[in-house]
Amino acid sequence: MAEATTENKPTKSVWGGGMSPFNVSWGKMYMWFFLVSDAFTFSSLLIAYGTMRHRFTEIWPKANDVFTHFPFLDGHIPLAYVGLMTFILIMSSVTMVLAVDAGHKRNNKAVAKWMLLTIIGGFMFLGSQAWEWYHFIHGTDHGAYVMPDTRVARFATDHHTHELDMNTLVFPDGTTVTGAEAEAVKAKSQLFHGANLTRNEYGHPLFGDFFFFITGFHGFHVFSGVMINIIIFINVLNGVYARRGHYEQIEKTGLYWHFVDLVWVFVFTFFYLV
Secondary structure, eight states: OOOOOOOOOOOOOGGGSSSOGGGOOHHHHHHHHHHHHHHHHHHHHHHHHHHHHHHTGGGOOOHHHHOOOBTTBOSOOTTHHHHHHHHHHHHHHHHHHHHHHHHHTTOHHHHHHHHHHHHHHHHHHHHHHHHHHHHHHHOOSSOEEEOTTSOEEEEEEOTTTOOEEEEEEEOTTSOEEETHHHHHHHHTSEEEOSBOSSOBTTSOHHHHHHHHHHHHHHHHHHHHHHHHHHHHHHHHHTTHHHHHTOOHHHHHHHHHHHHHHHHHHHHIIIIIIO
């Protein structure tokens, strides 16, 4: 009677090809690669912002004094509109979650509905950001005096009534000049409204530079996400994913959209709140 022999079957290595690490599709894996690399970019920008703010702490503008406007309302309402923008983007992330969940249930009609709401939320955020940019660039009606050394002297404001004292100027470090001294500052300065890449009525020019670059870079991500969502939405209406038998493309797009939402939370925290 011949002896039975057993052969040890070699274990297939993940690195040998033909297998998916972590049982994740290549599309999701590469999306994660992209998001991690993009996270490094945004982290570098926020670290640079924090470094410059720490260096120029005494003359750095306060967001509460800059972003005080709200559509159709007069008065000093600090960060209210930025808070509304944040709420809109977070709600669009919620609708994206519902779109992914509907995809898991193979409910094509529900996927289309939630994707449409996500697109609307994205456009609302972009429109709000454009409005925010416009007011930041346009500035206040009264403006501020920018000196040759880039220091800014603003009109003194009553913290309770928010009324301006046109005869008193205040520097970012708290120094106040009035009367003849204020007139001397005005004589050697230029009255400037709003902000650009070189001058800023609110304070240090770097504040404007970082505002335009960080919020603009994030806005480009949101715009790209909306364009991708529109393509996905059209495919859903045409039944592309229903015929495929899965809605994985919705999940991959959802990863990107949630990343954009999460990045804005950090931008909102570090740029506007801290």
